[in-house]
Amino acid sequence: NQAMAFVKEFQLESKVTFYGHVHNPSHYISLADALILPSFKEGLPMTLIEALASGLPVLANDVGAIKDLVTSHRNGLIVSHNGRECWHQALICLKNEIGLWQKYTMEHASDIEEKYSAKNWALKTKKIYDQLILSNANESD
Numbered sequence: 001n002q003a004m005a006f007v008k009e010f011q012l013e014s015k016v017t018f019y020g021h022v023h024n025p026s027h028y029i030s031l032a033d034a035l036i037l038p039s040f041k042e043g044l045p046m047t048l049i050e051a052l053a054s055g056l057p058v059l060a061n062d063v064g065a066i067k068d069l070v071t072s073h074r075n076g077l078i079v080s081h082n083g084r085e086c087w088h089q090a091l092i093c094l095k096n097e098i099g100l101w102q103k104y105t106m107e108h109a110s111d112i113e114e115k116y117s118a119k120n121w122a123l124k125t126k127k128i129y130d131q132l133i134l135s136n137a138n139e140s141d
Contacts, residue, residue: 030054032056034056034094034098037060037066038082041063042064044068049112052108053116056105058070059091062079062080066078075105
């Protein structure tokens with residue numbers, strides 16, 4: 001794994017922990033300073049939503065719908081290129097700006113939580129079904 005090799009190469013073992021798949025990440029999210037999401041492919045990852053709803057800033061590759069939630073230099077940073085130097089600069093930026101990003105992210109955490117809550121998604125889905133039912137009823141008249 002490239003991430004593990006990077007940690008070993010730069011002797012970061014005492015500062016970085018890889019947990020693998022975790023069923024309930026809430027405990028780990030509460031211990032973190034930021035979410036680093038170096039994925040090559042994503043849609044809209046639940047991990048990203050959970051992190052932002054918990055007030056964690058995000059450092060992530062520019063893939064999928066991540067940039068719909070992460071605004072560079074506000075609640076994290078979108079990394080445009082996946083090269084080592086680009087990520088190096090992004091980590092330096094994270095280190096320098098994390099306090100501001102955490103403040104902004106905490107101020108907007110409840111907005112993210114509300115927008116992406118199960119209740120809100122259920123209401124949106126119900127609205128779609130209601131519109132389809134109404135449309136089908138009108139067509140059969």
